[in-house]
Amino acid sequence: xxxxxxxxxxxxxxxxxxxxxxxxxxxxxxxxxxxxxxxxxxxxxxxxxxxxxxxxxxxxxxxxxxxxxxxxxxxxxxxxxxxxxxxxxxxxxxxxxxxxxxxxxxxxxxxxxxxxxxxxxxxxxxxxxxxxxxxxxxxxxxxxxxxxxxxxxxxxxxxxxxxxxxxxxxxxxxxxxxxxxxxxxxxxxxxxxxxxxxxxxxxxxxxxxxxxxxxxxxxxxxxxxxxxxxxxxxxxxxxxxxxxxxxxxxxxxxxxxxxxxxxxxxxxxxxxxxxxxxxxxxxxxxxxxxxxxxxxxxxxxxxxxxxxxxxxxxxxxxxxxxxxxxxxxxxxxxxxxxxxxxxxxxxxxxxxxxxxxxxxxxxxxxxxxxxxxxxxxxxxxxxxxxxxxxxxxxxxxxxxxxxxxxxxxxxxxxxxxxxxxxxxxxxxxxxxxxxxxxxxxxxxxxxxxxxxxxxxxxxxxxxxxxxxxxxxxxxxxxxxxxxxxxxxxxxxxxxxxxxxxxxxxxxxxxxxxxxxxxxxxxxxxxxxxxxxxxxxxxxxxxxxxxxxxxxxxxxxxxxxxxxxxxxxxxxxxxxxxxxxxxxxxxxxxxxxxxxxxxxxxxxxxxxxxxxxxxxxxxxxxxx
Numbered sequence: 001x002x003x004x005x006x007x008x009x010x011x012x013x014x015x016x017x018x019x020x021x022x023x024x025x026x027x028x029x030x031x032x033x034x035x036x037x038x039x040x041x042x043x044x045x046x047x048x049x050x051x052x053x054x055x056x057x058x059x060x061x062x063x064x065x066x067x068x069x070x071x072x073x074x075x076x077x078x079x080x081x082x083x084x085x086x087x088x089x090x091x092x093x094x095x096x097x098x099x100x101x102x103x104x105x106x107x108x109x110x111x112x113x114x115x116x117x118x119x120x121x122x123x124x125x126x127x128x129x130x131x132x133x134x135x136x137x138x139x140x141x142x143x144x145x146x147x148x149x150x151x152x153x154x155x156x157x158x159x160x161x162x163x164x165x166x167x168x169x170x171x172x173x174x175x176x177x178x179x180x181x182x183x184x185x186x187x188x189x190x191x192x193x194x195x196x197x198x199x200x201x202x203x204x205x206x207x208x209x210x211x212x213x214x215x216x217x218x219x220x221x222x223x224x225x226x227x228x229x230x231x232x233x234x235x236x237x238x239x240x241x242x243x244x245x246x247x248x249x250x251x252x253x254x255x256x257x258x259x260x261x262x263x264x265x266x267x268x269x270x271x272x273x274x275x276x277x278x279x280x281x282x283x284x285x286x287x288x289x290x291x292x293x294x295x296x297x298x299x300x301x302x303x304x305x306x307x308x309x310x311x312x313x314x315x316x317x318x319x320x321x322x323x324x325x326x327x328x329x330x331x332x333x334x335x336x337x338x339x340x341x342x343x344x345x346x347x348x349x350x351x352x353x354x355x356x357x358x359x360x361x362x363x364x365x366x367x368x369x370x371x372x373x374x375x376x377x378x379x380x381x382x383x384x385x386x387x388x389x390x391x392x393x394x395x396x397x398x399x400x401x402x403x404x405x406x407x408x409x410x411x412x413x414x415x416x417x418x419x420x421x422x423x424x425x426x427x428x429x430x431x432x433x434x435x436x437x438x439x440x441x442x443x444x445x446x447x448x449x450x451x452x453x454x455x456x457x458x459x460x461x462x463x464x465x466x467x468x469x470x471x472x473x474x475x476x477x478x479x480x481x482x483x484x485x486x487x488x489x490x491x492x493x494x495x496x497x498x499x500x501x502x503x504x505x506x507x508x509x510x511x512x513x514x515x516x517x518x519x520x521x522x523x524x525x526x527x528x529x530x531x532x533x534x535x536x537x538x539x540x541x542x543x544x545x546x547x548x549x550x551x552x553x554x555x556x557x558x559x560x561x562x563x564x565x566x567x568x569x570x571x572x573x574x575x576x577x578x579x580x581x582x583x584x585x586x587x588x589x590x591x592x593x594x595x596x597x598x599x600x601x602x603x604x605x606x607x608x609x610x611x612x613x614x615x616x617x618x619x620x621x622x623x
Contacts, residue, residue, distance in 0.1 A: 006077040009059035017112050023076035024113035026150035028140050034088035035066045071164045075117055090383035100231040107223020109154050116154035119211040121162045129167055142180055145211035145220040191476055198253035198291045203284035217281055218243040231621055253292045255366045258284040258374045261406045273392030274406050275432035276322050298365040303419050311424045321388035326362035333421035334361055357393045372409035388430040397554045410457030436621045480498050
């Protein structure tokens with residue numbers, strides 16, 4: 001741990017932070033940046049070269065040193081602290097190893113500090129900080145991700161105004177801080193251990209906080225949950241997914257699965273539902289009242305006399321999602337139970353059309369603020385090839401369900417009325433989905449925005465170089481383009497044929513159906529593209545087999561028809577224009593679609609190429 005000497009401004013390295021007495025600074029970084037470790041090294045080097053007596057040296061008086069560093073050292077020095085830690089200048093951020101160690105140790109460093117000075121640069125000395133709407137209540141310091149652990153971890157936090165004057169401590173302002181941040185007063189004052197607070201509630205504290213880098217949304221919470229992660233800047237929100245996976249391994253609390261979302265129209269959600277894990281901390285904004293219950297309490301509510309019969313905590317991470325055990329029931333066994341329809345704002349046609357809005361109901365060992373058990377509705381996606389279950393009360397093939405809910409609450413009598421339908425089930429649920437933006441689809445949804453006018457202009461344009469590349473590979477490409485769709489039409493089908501130029505009867509044929517389906521929705525129209533590939537393989541057929549095929553109508557043994565293969569493209573919103581990107585390797589061919597803005601507003605580029613020559617099938621039937 002690298003510290004600053006508050007008297008000289010020199011760096012001091014210590015190996016064990018618990019052996020020394022030091023102060024620590026909590027602050028928000030300036031939009032223009034802060035002085036770094038390298039900046040201070042340059043100032044120290046320049047100052048050491050000055051031709052002055054050692055007694056006259058005072059680096060902390062150097063005007064090139066930032067106002068914040070000078071003020072923090074002065075505040076600590078006046079209180080008798082000779083060592084100070086400031087994150088902006090005490091970490092060599094050019095060293096990934098040192099940065100990773102500092103991030104994983106930061107909560108402990110704040111906890112071990114003798115005092116933490118919370119410097120609020122946007123709070124003036126004359127602010128009436130106890131009033132609602134005060135500069136203190138609205139300070140940017142309360143909105144940043146890193147300052148959450150900097151408020152919770154230290155035993156003593158002293159709040160300083162922009163002129164470095166103290167106006168309160170964490171203990172004296174605990175009631176106001178609870179109202180501003182949502183953090184329990186007992187946690188702030190130290191009368192309740194952080195570990196006694198549910199995972200969902202701890203996550204809710206970070207729901208409205210922001211970080212400059214996406215990865216820091218997760219890294220700033222490691223200390224809150226007592227876990228460690230390798231820091232990988234560049235992984236984006238995958239970091240928050242890794243954080244939740246580590247929490248599942250470490251903390252026996254399934255409230256992490258019980259985050260809520262407001263009722264949302266199904267088609268505005270990725271694949272119509274949610275994953276098991278949250279995408280961002282903001283997903284926990286409405287989960288502050290969710291708490292876990294003990295195995296004994298859970299068993300008692302379910303009428304189970306032996307806790308060993310409960311699912312227990314089991315998680316296995318697979319490529320398709322998280323495999324875990326739930327106390328669950330098939331939805332078909334719950335259709336007569338109104339409480340298990342799960343969506344209070346469902347379409348009124350649900351009762352008349354029948355059918356469940358989900359496939360399984362899983363009860364979690366958690367309760368809401370009213371003491372009701374929390375249930376997860378799970379369903380099988382209607383999208384072909386989508387592995388794992390989704391979370392939600394509606395699915396794509398139930399158009400009569402207008403809204404979805406991620407969780408619903410169950411009263412004790414609701415559960416006990418149908419206990420025979422429930423049993424321990426091992427299910428695989430998908431990880432997490434990105435939310436859909438207001439003006440189109442997210443990167444995980446196979447759809448892109450398109451107006452009716454653009455829809456009528458939609459074309460499919462194979463890249464010119466595809467023809468030449470395929471020709472060298474002895475393949476020809478033909479494109480059967482349909483007439484331009486009219487505004488009232490909903491489907492637009494392109495058929496492409498990729499045929500081997502070998503002699504007849506010895507080649508292969510791949511037929512690619514690229515179908516665009518236009519959905520008109522209240523929140524905007526979307527086009528969903530899908531590949532449908534038919535693979536037809538031919539080989540030499542003897543005269544005997546040809547003659548037999550003519551006489552008895554049998555299929556010649558040299559003809560092979562592959563199974564129907566399908567995939568859905570991904571979609572992205574890039575900068576100010578839409579781009580459609582999707583790629584798949586099917587039947588030894590590579591297909592890729594990309595929005596062709598250079599051709600027209602609704603045009604698509606198709607990249608189609610053979611990956612490698614086809615291998616011959618073993619043929620024992622040819623005579």
